[in-house]
Amino acid sequence: MSEQNAERILHFPPFEGSLAEIAHIKRGAEVMRSGQALVVDNDCVWAVWGNPEDPRFLKEVERLKGRDPNRPYGLTISTAQFLELADLDRVDPSVRPLLEDAEELAARLGAMTFIRMPGKQTKIVEWGMPASLVSRDDKNYPVVQNYDSAGKADVAQLLELARQDGPGGKGIRFPAVTSLNRTAQSEIIEPEEAITFSREFSLPVIADEQAKRCGTGSYAIIEFNEQGMCLLREGNISNDLLRRLLHPYPLHISPEVKKAKGEPFDGSGIPELKGLVGAELRIALLHHFGWDRCPK
DSSP, rough: HHHHHHHHHTEEEEEEETTTTTHHHHHHHHHHTTTTOEEOOSSSSHHHHTTTTOHHHHHHHHHHHOTTTTTTEEEOOOOOHHHBBBGGSSSSGGGGHHOHHHHHHHHHHHTTTEEEBBBOHHHHHHOOOOGOOOOOOOTTOEEEEOOOTTTTTTHHHHHHHTTTTTBBBBSSSOOEEESOTTSSSSOOOOHHHHHHEEEEEEEOOOEEOOOOOOSSOOEEEEEETEEEEEEEOOSSHHHHHHHHHHHSSOEEEEEEEOOOOOOBBOOOOOOOGGGOHHHHHHHHHHHHTTTTOOOO
């Protein structure tokens, strides 16, 4: 790539679009393919998406967040692809059945939480995954974390388009995400603050004016490990709803669990959620939040 072309892509004109407009979603995917960071309104919290294999994206995130460039990002691939990375030998047998059925796991947790689990070093090497997507545990084993957007129609479509070759560059193999905020500061959940932040750094942004924001704050992080299934970070839906989504599998709360910023949605007073568990509860939640609404 010539220096002139690299400079042109680096200064891809920022824009402010809407997740309700398919044309804006296509533009957002183009921005991501071009190497830029894209600010996305993911309803409960604002996020930054891009290509972790493009050094321009990594430098842009370092600039706007002031973060350690070696700090891992979250993956955003399908649950089926993510489970190919899973090292089930380092997961307690009691919860392995949930990880052996990608459709079942996605039907319970798709668009609801981040999933963190031990990764296979051989698969990480085979896929050529960038180091920015892999962390290490206290035994130096690889650990990977993923958010499957399936069920949140607008963001899922954005990421699907970003994975395809098109204007701006080649498709992104491993779309990566991080929260919108300065490092050591709370994640941004208010639209006004997010837009102000994005303008300050001249970042392209795509918002969701139709978001109901039933719950606010980051998405929960659920880890599968040798002890079973553990909640590492509370999220924008209550711990009780998480347990119902995972029923009958037990969800343990880590003693060091990180508390959620914002107000988690607990489903109280919503008749259509009463008594539901598992995949049926997730479908009802997606509809209640409006996440099954398709862009036009």
